Amino acid sequence: MATEAKRPKTDEDSRLSPLQTFLLWCDSVGLILSDKVYVSKEGTVAEYGMLAKDNIEEGEVLFTIPRSALLHQGTTKVSALLEKEKSSLESSSGWVPLLLALLYEYTSSQSHWKPYLSLWTDFKTLDHPMFWSKEERDRLLRGTGIPEAVDTDLGNIHREYTDVVLPFMTRHPDLWNCSTHTLELYTKLVAFVMAYSFQEPQEVEDDDDDDDEEEEKAPHPPMMVPMADMLNHVSNHNANLEFTPDSLKMVCVRPVGKGEEVFNTYGQMANWQLLHMYGFTEPYPSNSNDTADIPIINLYKVTTQDIQSDVDRQLVEDQWEMLRQMIQEKGAFVFGKHGCLTDTELHTALKVLCMSKDELSEFTENEGWEEDEEEDEKIALAFSNEGLPELKASWKRLIHEAACLTLGSYREGEDETAGDRDWALIEDKAALAGLSTRQQKALQVRYGQKSILHRLMELTSP
Secondary structure, three states: OEEEOOOOOOOOOOOOOHHHHHHHHHHHOOOEEEOOEEEEOOOOOOOOEEEEOOOEOOOOEEEEEEHHHOEOOOOOOOHHHHHHOHHHHOOOOOOHHHHHHHHHHHHOOOOOOHHHHOOOOOOOOOOOHHHOOHHHHHHHOOOOOHHHHHHHHHHHHHHHHHHHHHHHHHHOOOOOOOOOOOHHHHHHHHHHHHHHEEOOOOOOOEEOOOOOEEOOOOOOOOEEOOOHHHOEEOOOOOEEEEEOOOEEEEEEOOOEOOOOEEEEOOOOOOHHHHHHHHOOOOOOOOOOOOOEEEEHHHHHHHHHOOOOOHHHHHHHHHHHHHHHOOOOOOOEEEEEOOEEOOHHHHHHHHHHHOOOHHHHHHHHHOOOOOOOHHHHHHHHHHOEOOOHHHOOHHHHHHHHHHHHHHHHOOOOOOOOOHHHHHHHHHHOHHHHHOOOHHHHHHHHHHHHHHHHHHHHHHHOOO
C-alpha cells in the first residue's frame, strides 16, 4: 500500500524541522511514498537515509515522484531564459544551465523547491576532496589519482564560471547577483550536482537508414530528484531508480527486511571515484567494484630499465611511438578484484613492447594486426586472476614491475613502511576509530588500491 508522504503531527505553533517541511512539500507536489519506508538521519550509514518499516518484497515501489517535481533547467522558474540563451551556455561539462538554475532557486526565498534545497544548509555536509586543502589532498591521497582529478576539476570550474557563467549573470542582474552567486557557491553547487544529481539513461534507437546501426545521441543533462537523493549507496544495493514518461520510481530489486536501510546504486564505482565525486567511501573490503590503476607510462618506464645499448634504446622508443598511436599515453590500465578491466589495451601494449625489431617492422608494414572477435574472450580470460599466472614470463615481468612501480607512488618520500601502517590501521579497529573522517576515507581508498596491486604482484611473480 502506498500513500502520499505522511504529514507530521505538530502543534500549530511548533517549528517544523527541515525534514518535516520537506515531507510536507513532497505531499504537496504529489510524491507518493510507500507506507513501508521512512526517511531518517538515525540508523543510516550517513546523513539522511531511507529505512524499512516492514519487510519489503522485490518489485515493490518505494516512492513515485512526478516529473513536474524534478529540478532541472526545464522546470526552473528561469527555464525560458536558459532555453533562449542556451547557445551561450555551452561548456565542456554541459552542466551550466542546471547550475544557473540552482544558483537562482537556492537563493530565492520564493523558490518552489525551497523545502527541498533547505535540507542542505550551505552544503556543510559536502566533504569532497575539492574542499580539502591541497596539502591535505596531496598528503592523504598521494598515488590514488584523486589529487590530479581534483586539480583538473577546480581548474575547469574556475574557467567555466569566469568564461560562461559570470558574463551571463552580468547580462541578467535582475535574476542573478555576482556578489551573491559567487565562485564559492558555484563550486559547492558543482559538488552538490556531482553527489546528488541523476542522469536519465539515453534510449538507444535503431537507425533504419544506416544499416540498423545504433544511433548515438547526446546524453541527457543531469537533474535533481527530490527523495531519490535521500538514499545512500552501496555496491550491493537493494533498490533502483526507474524512469517512466510521467514519473520516476524507486523500485526494490531484492527483499529488504524490517529495520534495514534501503540503498540505491550510483553505478559500478571504485572507492576513489566515490570519494572524488560523492565524498564518501565503502569500508574495505565491501566495495566489490574497487579498482587500482597502473599508469601506461609506468609500463614504459619498466621497459627502459633493461636497456643495454643504443640499439635497445632505439627499439624501445620505436615500440613506444607505435603504442602511443594505438592507446592514450596518459591513460591507465585498470585492475579490479578479479583481473584487468582494460584487458584489450593491456594485451596490445604487452605485444608491442615485447616485439623484436623484425616483428615491429612487420607489424608496421602490415599496419597492425587483424581484429579477431573470438580472441577478445581469450584475452579477457588471459588477464583475469585465473589467467595471469599463465602469461608469458616476459609479460608477467612487465606487469609485475609496473605494479611495483605504481605501489611506490603512494609512499611519502622514502618511507617504505607506509603500506605496513595502512594494513595495521585497517586491522586495528581502535586505531581506525581514532582517525579523522578524512583520514579514514583516504585510508579506505589507498588500502583498497594497494591490496589489488599486491594481489597482482603475487599473480605475476616469477
